Amino acid sequence: MFLPGDYFTGRVLGDEIEFEIVATLTYENDDYVIAESSDEEKYVFLANDEEDLEHIDDEDQVEEILEYWEEEYGDEKEDIGDWEDDEYYDREDTRNSRERFDNEDYHDEEDY
Numbered sequence: 001m002f003l004p005g006d007y008f009t010g011r012v013l014g015d016e017i018e019f020e021i022v023a024t025l026t027y028e029n030d031d032y033v034i035a036e037s038s039d040e041e042k043y044v045f046l047a048n049d050e051e052d053l054e055h056i057d058d059e060d061q062v063e064e065i066l067e068y069w070e071e072e073y074g075d076e077k078e079d080i081g082d083w084e085d086d087e088y089y090d091r092e093d094t095r096n097s098r099e100r101f102d103n104e105d106y107h108d109e110e111d112y
Helices: 059-073 087-094 097-101
Strands: 007-012 015-027 030-037 042-046
Touching: 007 042, 015 059, 030 059, 042 059
Parallel strands: none
Antiparallel strands: 007 015, 015 030, 030 042
C-alpha cells in the first residue's frame, strides 16, 4: 500500500531516483501515485500492483492525470479562508451564553 509521505526508489528513463509520495488517486478505474523527486518535479506512476509502481512516460497522460488531481483534490496549501472572517462565527460570538439559558432552571427539576 502506498501512502502520502512514504519514500520509494523508482526507475525513470533508466535512472534510479528517490521519490516522496504526494498523493494517491483513482482515475478511470486505475490507481495512480503522484510522487515528487528531490528537485520537486512531479511524476505519475501506475499503482495497480500492490508492490510495484510503473512510471507513466506518456506526457499527455501525465498532464491529464495531474490536471484531474489538481481539480479534484486541489492544492492542500491553498488558503480556503479565515474562519474569523465568517459572519456565522461573528454572530455566534456576540451572543452571551447566559442569555440563551436564562429561562431554564436546571436545579428546580427532580432527577429521575
